[in-house]
Amino acid sequence: MVEIEVQKARQGDCIWLRCVAEKSVNVVIDAGPSTFAAGFKNLIDKITGNKERIDLLVFSHIDDDHIRGCIRYLQDEDEKIIDKVWINGVGTSVYSNMQEHSANNVSDLVSLIEEKGISIEYPVFEGKEYNFCGGVIRVIGPTEKEVLNVAEKIEKRNKMQEHASDLFLGNIDEAVDEYKSDTSETNRASIIICVEFENKKLLFSGDSTSENILRAINKYYACDEFEIVKLPHHGSPRNISRELIKQIKSERFIISTNKRVDKVTLRRFFGRKRKYGIFA
8 A cells, every 4th residue: 555645845845655565664755845844843753653764765856845844853853763865965065156056955954864874875866776665666867967967057157947937827728838848957857756566656756847757757667657646846837748748647646836736737738638637
């Protein structure tokens, strides 16, 4: 059995997966923004209340709305219940002068993780796997080049946007469906994972782009159907193309947001031949 709990992490991401067999395995994907600190502590309390641990904490990428929610917990808590962390946030000296991506925050987070004696693994590229009792977590993106590109772009001090999107407030049928891909390098370098458990496949795409997600799926899961897909970047039409919606094989989608789902994104679901449900 797989239990999924999408946390109310404001305009951020935090998803709890609990794979239950003879042994329960807990995977947490992202930790939300700083305003989610109390929510992250509540999540920890639920897991410890089950007399369980966080087997793997995955930070899909280094933007504040995915990492800062756990910093207060790590600062205040001495008991180690997080066994392993995946994060592409080491070597962050290249992030100087880039407040959009808060180099100090990710540096502090990595230092805290190491200070607490938690196992931390990096870099995390496609092909990496985490095997657990009865299942596997397979990384299908990003490529090594995409992660290195983030460092190179920031070293050159290129302007980067963390949440590039336009909000459309009119009627859905009046929304202009013109796809312009997200240009954020950190989003493009998001860790994309597939959790395989009990003959089910669950896809979590961070804030990646349609192009990167489709490339990863076509390489690793070209003929597979997913039990559920977490769509990228809070449902932004810059990250969810009509082609992605058309090609991806699933009937259930998660959009992690505390706002209304963008009407352009919803319009792109219209005409989809497969039935679908969106959980937002």
